[in-house]
Amino acid sequence: MTAPPTDIETPAPPPSQVLLSNGKGSTRRGDKVFSGLSKGSGITLLLIMAAIAAFLAYRASIALADNEGNFLTTFEWDANSIPPKFGIAVLAFGTVVSSIVAMVIAVPIAVGIALFITHYAPRRLAAPIAYVIDLLAAVPSIVYGLWGALFLVPHLVGTYEWLDRYLGWTVVLSFDGTAPRSLMTAGILLAVMILPIITNVSREVFAQTPRLQEEAALALGATRWEVIRMTVLPFGRSGVISASMLGLGRALGETMAVATVLSPSALLSAEILQAGGGTFAQNIAASFGESGQFGRDALIASGLVLFVITLLVNGAARLIIARRKEYSGANA
Amino acid sequence: MSAQTIADKRPVDRLGIQQPRLPRWAPLGIAAGAAVLAALIGVIGGLGSRIQWGLIAAILFVIGQFVISTAVEGGRQAKDRLATSLVWVAFLLAVVPLASLIWETVSKGIKVTDGYFLTHSMSGVVNVAPGGGVYHALMGTIEQVLIATLIATPIGLLTAVYLVEYGRGPLAKAVTFFVDVMTGIPSIVAGLFVLSLWIMILDFGYSGFAGALALAILMMPVVVRSTEEMLKLVPNELREASYALGVPKWKTILKVVLPTSLGGITTGVMLAVARITGETAPVLxxxxxxxAINNNPFDGGQASLPLYIYQQWGAGTSASFDRAWAAALVLIVFVMILNLLARGIARWKAPKSGR
Structure with missing residues (x-):
């Protein structure tokens, strides 16, 4: 950017400039006010972030001081009983498991769609498909939740029974035929929800692959898949990683979709097809209604953990993107 | 691709230097074979679900094509074909749930959605009874989103101006980084923050305004990010021309830079509005x-569309499920209209590249 510094007005203005601006005084004041305002807004944003951390930490400390259980290892969430006893073990486990399920399903499919749009789909179809995927990112999470609870849950019973028949011996995939309002279902729903985000970011990265590299590979007789494996995927790897982490950030913090498809319980169970478990965000939404003042502080404590986790995941994703930008500029 | 077209033009390979290729109709043939075989397996195995038939057919197709292609064309072509079919499968896999979501919402929602539904509240309607409407929720959502937009847009816009026009050094870097990170804040965390500050510490009651504050926090980074992209697109020549005429920087920004990118900024703001319209957690x-209808966002509980869907779903009766689907339809239509409008503006106001 070659925008001149603000002190461009300092040299004595030629007579013509006096006609253009209403005198140098107001010019300088205008500049100062405007740059101050815009700088202030930037600082406001930083202050909001700091305030979020500070106030959550403050309320959380109140709750943690009176906690009878161990915040990290207790299974139950009985913040409203006396004495209060609550811990995030089950919530952390559920959050991680449902997010892993979502990532395992969503990332390969999203990369596939991104490749489909950039390299496989007929030209005329590619733009509309990308557009539709964009629109799907805009479907509100509560609608996904409603669909998940009323359509997906009943329709997954058959699949889960099938999994149980052949893979039930693994314990992880055993299932007894009750309504599958489970971590697995939540993970599948989350996968559907984060698919558009991962697809969009990956697609943009794949589309930036240097054309000459692809053509060079083609000229050497590579098949389309070999072109993708040798030029597109290596070029887009960090982009896909950061896209996945953005998706992960969303999956970790998703509230309503999980709250509608999960029957919470205080059990930490490896049987992820079976109803039960919980996630940070789901627990906040589900327990909030019956919580008193102290219960809310406890929920804020779990929210703080979620905040820190998503902060780390998103921060890492952004750093990867930023680093990539620096060296891809040389190729452009 | 190009190799294939050349090969098709030379059907006879007299020297024998070209690898044999499968004919063009081969994938179709294999697909038909796979479908027939899957149907046979389905009938014999007594599989009721058509989805299972489809899955078996898809798996048979992928395997069959790979085997035949390996035999005829060799490993490299076979891998290429395998990758192609896997990419198609990924695409179809993604389309199924998304199409189902839209279909379910529209087909179930359309039953209840009518003029009455849009113009009446839930006042005096018990959960089990049909009737009632979303008017109060629609009003609540519009008011909350409007307030959030009024708070978030100026701050977001000015921040973007700061980042593009003024920002240098560590402060700008920090703002850029934290705007990115802020985009990923879970909505429930924003809700908890406003809860702890506004309701628990400052002791204000529940209100539409409290919800709007949380929505504004979620909206700000989106506005900053999109506005920043748009401001960066404004050619530097325009700024320099303005400076050359002796126009001060702030006036250049207000009269040259912002008007030039107005279309894109509007699009960004509308997309941000569409995003926060569907947020449920902070509103909850x-x-x-x-x-009942409460048109005062500063006093007392208010309804909102996403919250309405959640509560009707939670009520758990068939009448309330119908209402939930209908409200979901209204919400989706609302959000989609915003999206389409925003993209329309983006296309209409797109900066002309050259002449």
């Missing part, structure tokens, strides 16, 4: 909900 914590 801060707005509390209300069955």
């Amino acid at each position: 914590l801060l707005v509390f909900g209300s069955p």
Whole structure:
């Protein structure tokens, strides 16, 4: 950017400039006010972030001081009983498991769609498909939740029974035929929800692959898949990683979709097809209604953990993107 | 691709230097074979679900094509074909749930959605009874989103101006980084923050305004990010021309830079509005909900569309499920209209590249 510094007005203005601006005084004041305002807004944003951390930490400390259980290892969430006893073990486990399920399903499919749009789909179809995927990112999470609870849950019973028949011996995939309002279902729903985000970011990265590299590979007789494996995927790897982490950030913090498809319980169970478990965000939404003042502080404590986790995941994703930008500029 | 077209033009390979290729109709043939075989397996195995038939057919197709292609064309072509079919499968896999979501919402929602539904509240309607409407929720959502937009847009816009026009050094870097990170804040955390500050410490009650504050926090980074992209697109020549005429920087920004990118900024703001319109979690914590019309966002519980869907789903009767689907339809239509409008503006106001 070659925008001149603000002190461009300092040299004595030629007579013509006096006609253009209403005198140098107001010019300088205008500049100062405007740059101050815009700088202030930037600082406001930083202050909001700091305030979020500070106030959550403050309320959380109140709750943690009176906690009878161990915040990290207790299974139950009985913040409203006396004495209060609550811990995030089950919530952390559920959050991680449902997010892993979502990532395992969503990332390969999203990369596939991104490749489909950039390299496989007929030209005329590619733009509309990308557009539709964009629109799907805009479907509100509560609608996904409603669909998940009323359509997906009943329709997954058959699949889960099938999994149980052949893979039930693994314990992880055993299932007894009750309504599958489970971590697995939540993970599948989350996968559907984060698919558009991962697809969009990956697609943009794949589309930036240097054309000459692809053509060079083609000229050497590579098949389309070999072109993708040798030029597109290596070029887009960090982009896909950061896209996945953005998706992960969303999956970790998703509230309503999980709250509608999960029957919470205080059990930490490896049987992820079976109803039960919980996630940070789901627990906040589900327990909030019956919580008193102290219960809310406890929920804020779990929210703080979620905040820190998503902060780390998103921060890492952004750093990867930023680093990539620096060296891809040389190729452009 | 190009190799294939050349090969098709030379059907006879007299020297024998070209690898044999499968004919063009081969994938179709294999697909038909796979479908027939899957149907046979389905009938014999007594599989009721058509989805299972389809899955078996898809798997048979992928395997069959790979085997035949390996035999005829060799490993490299076979891998290429395998990758192609896997990419198609990924695409179809993604389309199925998304199409189902839209279909379910529209087909179930359309039953209840009518003029009455849009113009009446839930006042005096019990959960089991049909009837009632979303008017109160629609009003609540519009008011909350409007307030959030009024708070978030100026701050977001000015921040973007700061980042593009003024920002240098560590402060700008920090703002850029934290705007990115802020985009990923879970909505429930924003809700908890406003809850702890506004309701628990400052002791204000539940209100639409409290919800709007949380929505504004979620909206700000989106506005900053999109506005920043648009401001960067404004050619530097325009700024320099303005400076050369002796126009001060702030006037250049207000009269040259912002008007040039107005279309894109509007699009960004509308997309941000569309995003926060569907947010449920902060509203659940801060707005509390209300069955009756409350047009005052500063006092008492208010309804909102996403919250309405959640509460009707939670009520668990068939009448309330119908209402939930209908409200979901209204919400989706609302959000989609915003999206389409925003993209329309983006296309209409797109900066002309050259002449």
